Amino acid sequence: MANPVKSNYGIEIKNLYKIFGASAAAYVDHVKKGMTKTELNERYGHVLGLKNINISMPSGSIQVIMGLSGSGKSTLIRHINRLIDPTAGEVIVGGVDVVKMNKRELRDFRRHQTAMVFQKFALLPHRTVLDNTVYGLEVQGVPRAKQVDAAMHWIERVGLKGFEKRYPNQLSGGMQQRVGLARALANDAPILLMDEAYSALDPLIRMDMQSVLLDLQKEIRKTIVFITHDLDEALRLGDRIAILRDGEIIQQGTSQDIVLRPADDYIANFVKEVNRGRVIHVETVMSPLGSGGPAQAIMVPAGTKLDAAARKLMQSKQSEIVVVDSKGNSLGRLSLAQITSAMVTPAAREEQAAGIELAPVI
Amino acid sequence: MDWLSKFPNMNDEALTALKKAIDDGFRAFTRSYGDGIEEFFEPLQYFLVQCERFMTGTPWPIILLLIAAIAWFASRSWKIVLGCVATLLLIGYFGMWADTMRTISMIFVCTVLAIAIGIPIGIAMSLSNRLQSIVNPVLDIMQTMPSFVYLIPVVMLLGIGKVPGLIAVVIYAIPPIIRLTNLGIRLVDKDVLEAADAFGSSGWQRLKNVQMPLALPTIMAGINQTIMMALAMVVIASMIGVQGLGQPVLKAIANQYFTLGVFNGFAIVGIAIIFDRVSQAYGRRLQKHREVIHG
Numbered sequence: 001m002a003n004p005v006k007s008n009y010g011i012e013i014k015n016l017y018k019i020f021g022a023s024a025a026a027y028v029d030h031v032k033k034g035m036t037k038t039e040l041n042e043r044y045g046h047v048l049g050l051k052n053i054n055i056s057m058p059s060g061s062i063q064v065i066m067g068l069s070g071s072g073k074s075t076l077i078r079h080i081n082r083l084i085d086p087t088a089g090e091v092i093v094g095g096v097d098v099v100k101m102n103k104r105e106l107r108d109f110r111r112h113q114t115a116m117v118f119q120k121f122a123l124l125p126h127r128t129v130l131d132n133t134v135y136g137l138e139v140q141g142v143p144r145a146k147q148v149d150a151a152m153h154w155i156e157r158v159g160l161k162g163f164e165k166r167y168p169n170q171l172s173g174g175m176q177q178r179v180g181l182a183r184a185l186a187n188d189a190p191i192l193l194m195d196e197a198y199s200a201l202d203p204l205i206r207m208d209m210q211s212v213l214l215d216l217q218k219e220i221r222k223t224i225v226f227i228t229h230d231l232d233e234a235l236r237l238g239d240r241i242a243i244l245r246d247g248e249i250i251q252q253g254t255s256q257d258i259v260l261r262p263a264d265d266y267i268a269n270f271v272k273e274v275n276r277g278r279v280i281h282v283e284t285v286m287s288p289l290g291s292g293g294p295a296q297a298i299m300v301p302a303g304t305k306l307d308a309a310a311r312k313l314m315q316s317k318q319s320e321i322v323v324v325d326s327k328g329n330s331l332g333r334l335s336l337a338q339i340t341s342a343m344v345t346p347a348a349r350e351e352q353a354a355g356i357e358l359a360p361v362i
Numbered sequence: 363m364d365w366l367s368k369f370p371n372m373n374d375e376a377l378t379a380l381k382k383a384i385d386d387g388f389r390a391f392t393r394s395y396g397d398g399i400e401e402f403f404e405p406l407q408y409f410l411v412q413c414e415r416f417m418t419g420t421p422w423p424i425i426l427l428l429i430a431a432i433a434w435f436a437s438r439s440w441k442i443v444l445g446c447v448a449t450l451l452l453i454g455y456f457g458m459w460a461d462t463m464r465t466i467s468m469i470f471v472c473t474v475l476a477i478a479i480g481i482p483i484g485i486a487m488s489l490s491n492r493l494q495s496i497v498n499p500v501l502d503i504m505q506t507m508p509s510f511v512y513l514i515p516v517v518m519l520l521g522i523g524k525v526p527g528l529i530a531v532v533i534y535a536i537p538p539i540i541r542l543t544n545l546g547i548r549l550v551d552k553d554v555l556e557a558a559d560a561f562g563s564s565g566w567q568r569l570k571n572v573q574m575p576l577a578l579p580t581i582m583a584g585i586n587q588t589i590m591m592a593l594a595m596v597v598i599a600s601m602i603g604v605q606g607l608g609q610p611v612l613k614a615i616a617n618q619y620f621t622l623g624v625f626n627g628f629a630i631v632g633i634a635i636i637f638d639r640v641s642q643a644y645g646r647r648l649q650k651h652r653e654v655i656h657g
Binding site: 081083107108109110111112114115116118120122123124125126135136138139140167168169187193 | 561563572
């Protein structure tokens with residue numbers, strides 16, 4: 001599916017460490033030998049930002065990095081275009097280690113391979129929407145006519161047609177972030193970095209912007225790194241999700257992995273609030289076809305969420321659905337009872353989670 | 363116990379010798395390099411003379427129209443234009459037109475010079491903390507040192523005339539533009555700078571596209587302050603031969619001509635208000651995009 005030209009722009013982060021402080025390099029070995037964040041801070045006055053990060057982000061997919069504030073997620077995304085220099089480790093993009101680039105190579109890399117969207121929009125207040133959108137191309141030295149063509153295309157795509165001559169301050173937050181998105185897309189870089197891009201927007205507009213991104217991604221197929229603190233957003237957008245806590249990755253996987261098999265209580269606690277019907281896919285919980293399936297079962301494509309499958313089943317008044325792939329081959333079957341039980345948070349986990357919350361009281 | 367009642371100072375002969383040595387040294391420096399330095403400032407002299415010739419030689423209605431046009435393009439406000447014209451007409455009616463033109467031309471050249479020197483220094487200062495820690499105390503000295511004190515070496519080097527006056531005025535008036543350029547650039551939103559970096563801006567692109575435009579309102583405030591301080595120096599500069607509204611004031615002080623002093627004083631105030639209102643209105647117009655219409 002991936003565009004062949006851009007297919008080798010996966011991102012590979014290997015053994016990445018970031019320590020903040022005057023003589024950070026001196027303490028990497030301490031941390032590698034197991035010194036904790038607290039110990040490093042109390043004894044040496046240095047702050048451990050990221051610890052042994054290893055992520056492989058395949059090209060053309062959306063990688064979400066989720067974590068609460070202070071978990072290091074914004075630090076991590078800034079290592080990909082080296083707005084922050086790592087203390088140790090490698091960031092390999094398209095076969096080249098970003099960490100080893102010199103100033104000129106890094107500038108070229110930022111101009112042509114990456115584009116970024118920011119939490120606080122970071123638009124130029126003295127420029128109109130159009131002049132903001134062309135910024136990346138202007139920096140690259142593209143002729144003005146081409147800049148404007150590309151910018152107008154993306155302004156229209158993000159739904160801001162007619163607003164080209166407005167200044168950012170004349171727009172609402174959601175519209176400003178559309179400008180931020182158009183500016184990043186106009187750059188036509190294979191990698192799109194989105195640092196809590198939607199966190200400053202109110203919930204309805206956030207949903208709307210998520211849809212805009214998912215629609216666009218079907219066509220642009222870029223390698224998108226999306227930072228968020230919102231698990232629902234992570235599950236909705238992420239082809240793959242990595243969860244970060246105190247500078248360490250505690251779980252990586254697809255949305256199905258995170259919801260069905262949380263790595264520890266911390267994640268389980270998050271996940272229990274999730275609307276599972278809107279996250280879990282039919283093929284994740286289906287049972288094998290076996291022999292003699294029901295003759296009149298309704299077909300549901302793989303990738304359908306349980307919620308939608310249940311609705312279809314209720315409307316059709318059948319007892320089972322058959323999951324099919326894009327070519328129409330049957331993959332497995334699913335009954336209403338199976339769907340319902342998958343949609344309910346497992347009892348054991350519910351008690352476990354409740355137990356964690358009650359513990360301090362007892 | 364003599365040292366308690368009398369400060370144990372350097373002995374008088376040594377002190378006199380020291381002062382004499384410095385004076386002689388500077389005099390010798392003046393004698394050997396004075397001409398060279400004067401030559402160096404020749405273009406400035408030329409610029410000053412041409413500017414003054416234009417202001418005093420052009421028929422007054424044309425100058426009046428020109429100033430009104432500048433005020434209009436800078437402020438787009440009829441009120442300000444009318445104020446400017448009325449002030450100038452009043453000044454002219456009271457017989458101070460020629461002196462006012464000389465003062466305006468002097469202030470104009472001083473401001474251009476202060477901007478041309480001050481903004482690059484301010485930019486360099488904003489980029490380096492070390493430079494900032496060196497330049498700041500120098501600016502403090504320039505602002506607090508009584509201006510008569512640095513008039514002495516300037517006059518010794520260049521004699522009496524327009525150029526030494528100009529230099530004295532620029533020394534006095536340049537600190538605000540340097541300081542506010544530095545401050546304006548340092549206050550530019552870090553998020554926007556990060557965005558500029560993330561798109562691969564070079565240092566120059568960052569300065570040109572982000573730092574200077576966003577610092578511009580602050581820089582404009584610096585230019586405004588520089589103009590005001592230059593006007594405040596007009597009377598002192600007239601002591602070393604700068605012509606204009608300062609000289610009648612000087613004459614008024616020496617001979618106790620009360621009315622002459624007041625008239626010329628008000629003329630200085632009048633052009634100060636013109637400069638101030640016009641440059642501030644221009645500064646505000648530059649920030650039009652900041653008006654919040656939605657959200």
